[in-house]
Amino acid sequence: MKRYVLLLILLIGFQSFSYSKIIRVNNMEESIPEENLYSNLEDAYKNSVSGDTLYIEGSNIPYGDLNIEKRLTLIGQGYFTNENLGISSNKFETVVNRITLSDGSSGSKIYGLKFNQSGLANVITHVGNIVLSNCYFHFSIIVIGHNIENIVVNRSYFNLNGGLSVNGVTEPPQNFIFTNNIVVGNFYIKDESSGTITNNVFKGSDFSVGENANLQIHNNIFLGTEISDYLMPEEGSNISHNISVAAPFSDGNNNQINIVEADVFITGDNSSDGKFQIREGGPADGKGKDGIDIGPFGGPKPYKLSGLPDIPTIYDFSTSGFGNADGKLPITIKVSAN
Structure with a gap:
């Protein structure tokens, strides 16, 4: 029953991928190749072609490493599922160690994975035109090569260090987009990079992007308390509508400095990412560029818990466990469109 319900959700959710193959990966089930179901991530990858989508289902067993040399879409089931109650009926996370994006993988997109490799890079990319979204990173993303452009990192949570x-x-990477992320640790980008850093929260002590970077820095919340730990370009119109508990920039260009952290966020939500939702009426509420909220929950594509x-996500699945007179088993499924 669960398999057919999941297939129904996949068919609804992936209408836009109708010309590509959807491959399920679940390391708690046996492989059924004729149904495009594999228990091993590497086997699923070997049986995919460019343009396919790998749906990697939540599990209590990590899926390991993967080197990608094709244009693929990888979709997991998120993280902190035991903390943010009522948003998903599946409490398993999709955990991987490391993914390497090699030649041939340009155009790939990765969503909803929990990268749990400690002490080393979680993603290593040798190519540009990559989207990394809705992921949990235990460590940073490493870029290797020249002329690497158009890396999008958004709506993600960094436990230790963030950045490229x-x-x-x-x-240095060019034309990158880093938006609507929560960075609990330090943040680094190589000097002379170019791109956009908007609607993030940076809780670590260090924020270093270099003095010669060509960056748009807007609608961010900086929680580092020592001005000496900030290294960013000279102030101008490209640095505006930010909030900081210190004063790494002036209060011109609609920046707010020396703000009390407790005034910015809501109280009462103790989940790891939910506690960074902004407080109504606070300094981040509607004070961003173009009148949007400052921080990861603001803008057209806000951070998602x-x-x-x-x-579509099943957030409630229930049944009485008893069939009725005609032999059918009644079930109730509640689905969020997301």
Whole structure:
């Protein structure tokens, strides 16, 4: 029964992928290749072609590493599912260690995965035109190569360090978008990079993007308390509508400095990501550029609790356990459109 309900949700949620194949990955079930179901992530990858979608279902067993050399879409079931109650009936997270995006993978999109590798990069990308969204990162993203452009990182949660780190003689990334993220640790981007940093919260002590970067920095909340820990370009119209508990920039351009952190966020929500929702009437409420809220829950594509992907999600599934007179088993399914 659960398998057919899941297939129904997938058919509803992936209408836009009607010309590609949907492959299920579940390491708590046996593989059924004729139904495009695999218990091993590597096997699912080997049986995919560019343009396919891998739906990696929640599990209490990590799925390991994967090197991608095709244009694929990977979709997991999010994180913090035991903290944000009532948003998903499946409390298992989709946990992977590391994904490497190699030549051939440009155009890939990754949603709803929990990267749990400790001490090393969670994602290593050698290519541009990549979307990383609604994910949990235990560590940072590493960019390796030259002329890497158009990396989108949004609506994600960084537990330790955020940003796009680089290795060796790698050039700084260009035209990247980093928006609607929660960064609990420090944040680093190589100097002379270009891109957009908007509607994020940065809780770590360090925020370093270099003095020569060409960045748009708007609608962010900075919680680091030491001005000496900030390194950013000279102030101008490209740095506006931000909030900081210190004063790494002036209060011109609609920036707010020396703000009390407790005035910014709601009280009473103790989930790891829910506690960063802004307080109504506070300094972030409607004070961002174009009148939107400052922080990750503002803007046209706000942060989504638990990183739930933008597909229908079953948040309640119930049955009496008893069939009726005609032999049918009544069930009740509640689905959120997300």
